[in-house]
Amino acid sequence: MIMADSSGPQKNWYSILGACPTDGIQELKQKYQKLILMFHPDKQRPDISEGEAEQHIQRFIDVGQAWKILSNEESRKKYNLQLRGIWWPPGSAISSSQQAVSRQLRGKQVLLSVIYDNVQVFFPL
Structure with a gap:
């Protein structure tokens, strides 16, 4: 199964669902x-444009x-x-002006928090 193609733009499956990597399966399912x-397609209004219908599909x-x-x-x-490779490629230097990395403890789960271009992303470790 190919999840991301390095030759073109990669889709962020979490953002497509409006989710984040720390969401549980029930949260993902609801979204x-x-x-x-x-x-x-069967739930679309009949008055939408062809372009909008294609976007919805x-x-x-x-x-x-x-x-x-x-x-x-x-x-997953x-x-x-x-995703970790996209945000923090192996062997790459971390610019303090663009990325700040910290470990946070939420309950019993340790998360890697990456801030890149003013976007904070959490990855379970």
Whole structure:
């Protein structure tokens, strides 16, 4: 299964669902269900433009793919590792002006917090 293609722009499956890497499966499922109904082709208004209908179909496809990847524990782990490589490539220097890395303890889960271009992302360790 290919989750990200290094030759082109990579989709962030978490942002497609409006989720983050620390969300549990139930949170992901709720977000998936809400979005899949919102963009389902049979649920669209008849008065939307052809371009808007095509955008909704693409969102419907993306939401389904995001759920397929993130709902499976093994594929989600692989995708999280890919995300870590995007945000913090192995062997790369960390610029203090662009990235700040810290470990935070939330309950019993240790998270890697990366701030890059004013966006904070959490990765389970």
